[in-house]
Amino acid sequence: MGVSSLGYVRLESTDTEKWKQFGGDFLGLMPVEGGDPESLYFRMDDYPTRIAVSPGAQSGMTALGLEVIDERELTSLAAAVEKSGVKVTAGTEAECAERRVTGFVRFSDPGGNPVELYYGAVLDHKPVRTPLVSKFVTGDMGLGHAIVSAEDARSAFDFYVNVLGFIERNTMRSGGGTTWFMGCNARHHTLGITPMPGPGRLLHLMVESATLDDVGLALDRAQRQEIPMMHTLGKHTNDRMVSFYVWSPENYAIEFGWNGLKVPEPVPVYEITEGAFWGHRFTPPPQPAS
Structure with a gap:
């Protein structure tokens, strides 16, 4: 399984x-x-x-x-x-x-x-309270998705697919090599592996909200709280998610999204050549104070 x-x-x-x-x-x-x-x-x-x-x-x-x-x-x-x-x-x-x-x-x-x-x-049966967000989309699809790096991304991909049972969803090629996106439930992808020198590390984490209004309100919070923007509001080509990205305190790419594609049955693998249909304009991470 x-x-x-x-x-x-x-x-x-x-x-x-x-x-x-x-x-x-x-x-x-x-x-x-x-x-x-x-x-x-x-x-x-x-x-x-x-x-x-x-x-x-x-x-x-x-x-x-x-x-x-x-x-x-x-x-x-x-x-x-x-x-x-x-x-x-x-x-x-x-x-x-x-x-x-x-x-x-x-x-x-x-x-x-x-x-x-x-x-x-181990459940404590106490209701969750998230007054700033109507609901997060989790259930049997889990927390969301993550992208991690590996110097030999192909070997890491083979491990997740052949040993841990992930399913390849799509790929994207860039100057650095191939990034693999993999699923393990109905969420389009739960994990991505991208090539990068050095030891593997977390690059990106996504949480999915239940409504478009949740995304808009989170955008407003980011502006009020001066959370540094990474990608403006946009729509992805692979999972169709409408989302924006910010930089976390450690400069992880944190995505706040809505309406990600569900893949309940196996579908053919494909390659994407663009990350977004529209939006997702990039801003580099903030530089540490000198």
Whole structure:
């Protein structure tokens, strides 16, 4: 069966204070308490924390949390990862409790990205409250989608498809090489792999809202709060999402979107030659103060 969705993302940041505004006041996620009083935890639906941000000496992703359906599937996938030559480590009881999951394993993908496969989200049955956003589109499609890098993107793509069970959706070629977009549920893509020198890292994270008004209101919040814009409002060619992008406190590309394409049945793979039908004009990241 393979991976079922992107369940959570865990980050370290040199400035968690900025994430209090960015995650709560801008994105509209629900801040909640977690196992570490120094960390920030955000919900967006009935699941436990979807984004966790901990203080760190340098900023980076510490876990791409991929959900599987049950313990049997976790055991099967962990064995397949080991067979592919990648070392797998089981999470401890304390780590499971902090993540509010029943069980998980961790490893680094062929590009060096930290991955956690988990099952059994522990629900607290307290309604989520996101007054700035009518609703986030999650459910069996998970948190949203992420794009990560790999020096050998082809090897990373092969690993996600042949070992973890992702489905290729489309590709896009650029001067740097080929980017692969992959799905694991009805969301057009849950993961993308793009070639880039050095160890793998998170480049982009998308959250999807339920209405176009949610996107417009988020645009207004970004302007009021002086959140730096990365891509203006536009519509993608691959997943048809209407969205805009901002730069996070660590300069991740954070996309806030609506009406992404659903692919409930297998369809032929295709290549795109443009990223957007319209809009999505680019602004470089802000430069650090000298």
